[in-house]
Amino acid sequence: MGSVQTATRPGVSLDADKPVLIIDDVYKTFGDAEEAVTAVDHVSFDVKPGEFVAVIGPSGCGKSTLFNIIGGMLGEYGGDVRIDGERIAGPHPAVGMVFQEESTFPWRSVIDNVAFPLELRGVAKSERYDRARHFIGMVGLDGFEKRYPSQLSGGMKQRVSIARTLVSNPRILLMDEPFAALDEQTRLLLGDKITQIQQELKQTTLLITHNLTEAVQLSDRIVVMTYRPGKVKRIADIDLARPRTSDVVGSDAFGRHVADIWNDLREEASRGMQESEQVARADRRRG
Amino acid sequence: MRIVAVADRRAPLTATRWFPLTVGALTIVAVGVIFEVLLRIGVLNRYIIPLPSEVLAAFERIVAEEGVIERTGTSAFEVLTAGFACIAVGVPLGVLLYRFNILRRALEDWVAALAAAPIVLAYPLFMVLFGRGSMTVIVIAFAYGLAPIVLKTVEGLSETRSVLINVGKSLNLSEAQMFWKILFPSAIPSIFTGIRLGWTFCVIAVIGVEFLVNLGGLGQLINDLAERYDMPGTYASIGFVIGISMIFFIILEWVEKWLQPAR
Numbered sequence: 116m117g118s119v120q121t122a123t124r125p126g127v128s129l130d131a132d133k134p135v136l137i138i139d140d141v142y143k144t145f146g147d148a149e150e151a152v153t154a155v156d157h158v159s160f161d162v163k164p165g166e167f168v169a170v171i172g173p174s175g176c177g178k179s180t181l182f183n184i185i186g187g188m189l190g191e192y193g194g195d196v197r198i199d200g201e202r203i204a205g206p207h208p209a210v211g212m213v214f215q216e217e218s219t220f221p222w223r224s225v226i227d228n229v230a231f232p233l234e235l236r237g238v239a240k241s242e243r244y245d246r247a248r249h250f251i252g253m254v255g256l257d258g259f260e261k262r263y264p265s266q267l268s269g270g271m272k273q274r275v276s277i278a279r280t281l282v283s284n285p286r287i288l289l290m291d292e293p294f295a296a297l298d299e300q301t302r303l304l305l306g307d308k309i310t311q312i313q314q315e316l317k318q319t320t321l322l323i324t325h326n327l328t329e330a331v332q333l334s335d336r337i338v339v340m341t342y343r344p345g346k347v348k349r350i351a352d353i354d355l356a357r358p359r360t361s362d363v364v365g366s367d368a369f370g371r372h373v374a375d376i377w378n379d380l381r382e383e384a385s386r387g388m389q390e391s392e393q394v395a396r397a398d399r400r401r402g
Numbered sequence: 403m404r405i406v407a408v409a410d411r412r413a414p415l416t417a418t419r420w421f422p423l424t425v426g427a428l429t430i431v432a433v434g435v436i437f438e439v440l441l442r443i444g445v446l447n448r449y450i451i452p453l454p455s456e457v458l459a460a461f462e463r464i465v466a467e468e469g470v471i472e473r474t475g476t477s478a479f480e481v482l483t484a485g486f487a488c489i490a491v492g493v494p495l496g497v498l499l500y501r502f503n504i505l506r507r508a509l510e511d512w513v514a515a516l517a518a519a520p521i522v523l524a525y526p527l528f529m530v531l532f533g534r535g536s537m538t539v540i541v542i543a544f545a546y547g548l549a550p551i552v553l554k555t556v557e558g559l560s561e562t563r564s565v566l567i568n569v570g571k572s573l574n575l576s577e578a579q580m581f582w583k584i585l586f587p588s589a590i591p592s593i594f595t596g597i598r599l600g601w602t603f604c605v606i607a608v609i610g611v612e613f614l615v616n617l618g619g620l621g622q623l624i625n626d627l628a629e630r631y632d633m634p635g636t637y638a639s640i641g642f643v644i645g646i647s648m649i650f651f652i653i654l655e656w657v658e659k660w661l662q663p664a665r
Binding site: 186187188205206208210211212214216217218220221222223231232235283 | 574
């Protein structure tokens, strides 16, 4: 198991202050010229090695578009997304993606799900199983290696997806609201697990979320986005001490950070809600 | 003590595994008894419907005198040949229809129409083309069984969850890897549904065509016995075909579960 340690993960920048991920003036529009909708409007920020950054904003702020651009799922966009200087123009091996929807393969056992990326690379079965077991243990699913996703809860399935992403040793873990479908208690407990893993692996992580407490619980910095078109409204530093657990949720400092971020978000969320209502009214008038 | 008593209380009889099976078997016995009584008291005509007791007794006779085992072998050969041919042609055809949209738009409706067409009416044409033998039965059964396998393969591939495809894209899968590692395994349950439907149609077509053109296995036996006006034998052979079909599909379900342990 010792060989599985990730302290020597390839490509980790030696300069801790040099950003590993740079999002520079990124914009993206959908639709043709006359009815073009700007989803992401000249967004810029960066993520340093080992840092946990959350992008938060109301529905419709372009979070998922940004996730897809950084993950290389949207090939054409304006501006630059760079990983160690290399522009992202498609799925990049340095980026490991965890999706919002449940994404385990139902026909594969837990261990075969987690070992999947290694299987693609032609890693020998015994080695890929060893590495898969390491990450299954890390997400707290020891003993479930031979179970199938249909035998697991929603939270367990998302942990399998996270382990499957981590097994590739991605330089950047990119997560799109991975706990959105889970209840609040499970979400807090999985937050603990993520924090623990992130601290153990010094894993550079970018989390896309609309959940305030989740963002504050997990992050070093939070990028607050405006409602459509999605711009960076503010980047907030979260100076809560690490190592951090979900106990932090009860602290005064946590409450202050949540209130602070909510002050920024409230206006945007209200704007989003008003616009949705106007669209609904217009639809009703049209019959 | 009350809590212990509640915990000890057994599950109701209706919740046991054997209850529905027993009810099903008893229902068949009850219907048999009712018919026996109605026939014996003259409410039903014994020249049209034989006594269930005579049908039961005829089972031994059709096995001993009518070569049922050999005929089962003939029909099974025809069903399996047509069934495997349906898989060998239907699954790749479904994949092609999924992969090439133009092909799908051109052919899917025709394949769906094939599933609804009474192909059996064209049996004289098939007999001219393939002769009066097993080949005609197999080809007609193939034509019946093909459509559901093609359609269900297309459906299974098309309904692969987009997030699974995105996982594949994020891992930079090649087109071949995407197909073999994600699309095809994801479509397997739907393909199996198609195979079960297709093989059901194959069984119906084989027995039906054998009966219609009076050749081959179990279908011909039913025809023979009916023409001899051996009513107990006819009903016994129909019962035998139903029993064999049930065993066939139970085995198919076992194979499906064995191949997909977690679904």
